[in-house]
Amino acid sequence: MSENSIIGIAVDLDESGYLTNHDQWTPVIAEALAGEEGVAPLTDEHWKVLKFIAEDYKERETVPGMRRMNKVGGIPTKDLYRLFPDGPIKKAARIAGYPKPASCV
Amino acid sequence: MKTVLILGAGTAGTMMSNHLRRRLDDDEWAIRIVDEREEHYYQPGFLFMPFGVYDERDVVRPQRKFIGNGVGRIRGKIEQIDPAENCVTLASGERLDYDILIVATGTDIAPDQTEGMLGADWQNRAFDFYTFEGSRRLAAALKDWKGGRLVVHISEMPIKCPVAPLEFTFLADAWLTRNGLRDKTELIFVTPLSGAFTKPVASKILSHLLEEKNIKVVNDFAIGSVDSDSHKIVSWDNREVAYDMLVTVPTNMGSAAIDRSGLGDEFNYVPTDKATLQAKGHENIFALGDATDVPTSKAGSVAHFEAEILTENIMDYIAGRELSAGFDGHANCFIESGYGKGFLLDFNYEQEPVTGTFPIPGLGPMQLLRETRMNHWGKMAFKWVYWNMLLQARPIPLVKPELSLAGKNLQAASRETATQPIHN
Numbered sequence: 095m096s097e098n099s100i101i102g103i104a105v106d107l108d109e110s111g112y113l114t115n116h117d118q119w120t121p122v123i124a125e126a127l128a129g130e131e132g133v134a135p136l137t138d139e140h141w142k143v144l145k146f147i148a149e150d151y152k153e154r155e156t157v158p159g160m161r162r163m164n165k166v167g168g169i170p171t172k173d174l175y176r177l178f179p180d181g182p183i184k185k186a187a188r189i190a191g192y193p194k195p196a197s198c199v
Numbered sequence: 200m201k202t203v204l205i206l207g208a209g210t211a212g213t214m215m216s217n218h219l220r221r222r223l224d225d226d227e228w229a230i231r232i233v234d235e236r237e238e239h240y241y242q243p244g245f246l247f248m249p250f251g252v253y254d255e256r257d258v259v260r261p262q263r264k265f266i267g268n269g270v271g272r273i274r275g276k277i278e279q280i281d282p283a284e285n286c287v288t289l290a291s292g293e294r295l296d297y298d299i300l301i302v303a304t305g306t307d308i309a310p311d312q313t314e315g316m317l318g319a320d321w322q323n324r325a326f327d328f329y330t331f332e333g334s335r336r337l338a339a340a341l342k343d344w345k346g347g348r349l350v351v352h353i354s355e356m357p358i359k360c361p362v363a364p365l366e367f368t369f370l371a372d373a374w375l376t377r378n379g380l381r382d383k384t385e386l387i388f389v390t391p392l393s394g395a396f397t398k399p400v401a402s403k404i405l406s407h408l409l410e411e412k413n414i415k416v417v418n419d420f421a422i423g424s425v426d427s428d429s430h431k432i433v434s435w436d437n438r439e440v441a442y443d444m445l446v447t448v449p450t451n452m453g454s455a456a457i458d459r460s461g462l463g464d465e466f467n468y469v470p471t472d473k474a475t476l477q478a479k480g481h482e483n484i485f486a487l488g489d490a491t492d493v494p495t496s497k498a499g500s501v502a503h504f505e506a507e508i509l510t511e512n513i514m515d516y517i518a519g520r521e522l523s524a525g526f527d528g529h530a531n532c533f534i535e536s537g538y539g540k541g542f543l544l545d546f547n548y549e550q551e552p553v554t555g556t557f558p559i560p561g562l563g564p565m566q567l568l569r570e571t572r573m574n575h576w577g578k579m580a581f582k583w584v585y586w587n588m589l590l591q592a593r594p595i596p597l598v599k600p601e602l603s604l605a606g607k608n609l610q611a612a613s614r615e616t617a618t619q620p621i622h623n
């Protein structure tokens with residue numbers, strides 16, 4: 095865990111650049127991370143995904159996978175690839191301020 | 200008379216029926232077990248059938264041979280569970296009441312979940328080895344193989360026995376070499392994961408092995424569709440992998456009956472307390488084996504450890520005590536790597552697989568996370584252990600339900616284990 099900053103705000107990041115303390119997350123940080131991931135500016139469609147991740151994480155303490163995004167979140171896979179190209183779950187989890195999704199056992 | 204009803208007479212359900220019959224009073228408790236099939240399959244054997252190592256007789260036995268006399272067997276398709284009424288309905292309309300329900304309906308392939316997978320190539324050029332039928336057809340198709348692009352593919356995680364696709368690839372490499380076909384075959388491993396396997400230390404070692412064997416790896420491949428016209432798989436981000444033969448592991452999903460009952464998650468797995476194995480939100484429903492959503496491998500060894508834990512908890516539940524036994528996610532998996540060698544992984548929810556010795560610390564004879572002949576013999580012996588000890592729910596000497604850290608080299612574990620397990 096390293097001391098780091100995003101647009102001048104001190105935050106804790108892991109080696110892949112994911113926030114390790116969700117309390118440090120703000121919408122401003124999300125916008126900055128979206129810039130790093132090449133998906134800024136964040137639109138309402140992006141925010142719908144980020145909000146679903148946040149809600150689901152609160153309930154299950156894990157970042158939802160693709161099928162859960164589809165079935166429970168009502169967000170089709172093709173939209174996720176359009177909004178967050180190349181690895182939508184990993185990108186969206188980072189922007190939403192949650193841990194890097196390691197694939198399941 | 201009260202009733203424990205077990206859904207599914209596969210690995211987990213059979214073991215539970217045998218454990219409980221020994222522990223519960225015949226005069227007080229009836230034990231009933233439902234399955235739609237008569238056959239019990241030794242699923243780990245499906246890996247070996249395509250290469251002629253096992254034939255059909257090695258992997259099929261009648262279910263009734265493994266279920267004790269004091270247990271009522273019911274043949275039928277489970278239609279729906281009604282937790283409010285404490286009853287289960289079969290497709291025939293028959294109603295089965297229970298006091299305690301144990302869900303052990305496993306997981307199965309769902310090729311219909313991928314666009315085009317059930318197209319013209321299915322069972323012609325595109326096969327699976329996760330079912331008896333699939334493995335049988337693949338064995339026949341491999342007999343005619345002359346060379347070309349052989350693509351081994353995982354559709355979506357999680358799948359049962361997550362190492363099996365890698366094992367298939369290693370065994371294919373050895374089989375092709377033995378049959379003089381390896382230099383005519385391009386062997387390609389396509390996975391939705393970023394590495395060879397889900398656990399960091401094991402992933403590194405297995406990636407290295409794939410490279411050594413000249414197997415091409417395509418990572419981060421989230422399949423969107425199968426195109427039977429041009430014989431290729433296409434990812435959501437429009438990458439394509441062409442095949443002459445596709446050996447895929449389709450999406451794995453729990454029983455549709457779980458979905459119909461409103462008891463499942465997005466994969467039809469039962470949300471289950473990962474320590475006590477009680478279904479979340481239902482006091483008298485328990486789940487084990489591949490049917491649950493607990494974050495460890497879906498494997499026969501896991502079902503075996505869970506059955507020991509769950510038996511204790513059901514005894515507690517019946518006695519009105521707090522559930523005292525906690526499952527730690529212990530999994531113990533052999534990995535065949537070809538040429539009569541293999542690896543062994545031993546891990547749980549917290550501890551990823553590392554090197555060491557098993558089951559006797561310092562002695563072995565099994566070596567963890569190293570390629571040895573002894574590990575291969577361990578895997579071959581597993582068939583005998585499965586048919587003769589595991590299903591009867593006899594304890595396996597020296598192997599405990601809780602993971603033991605003795606004999607493991609823990610400094611080898613990387614820090615990455617702290618990341619969250621999720622379905623990618």
Ligand SMILES: Cc1cc2nc3c(=O)[nH]c(=O)nc-3n(C[C@H](O)[C@H](O)[C@H](O)COP(=O)(O)OP(=O)(O)OC[C@H]3O[C@@H](n4cnc5c(N)ncnc54)[C@H](O)[C@@H]3O)c2cc1C
Nearest residue numbers: 207209210211235242243277304305360488489498499500
């Ligand atoms: C290719 C392959 C290789 C494997 N290798 C290994 C290995 O090396 N080591 C290891 O430990 N594990 C291995 N496994 C995994 C292991 O076989 C499973 O984890 C284990 O069998 C799970 O047991 P279960 O009882 O949960 O499910 P199952 O044994 O699949 O049983 C489920 C039962 O439920 C019944 N059922 C489901 N739905 C209904 C319904 N609606 N109505 C009536 N009946 C129903 C089914 O007919 C079935 O009999 C492998 C699996 C595969 C496919």
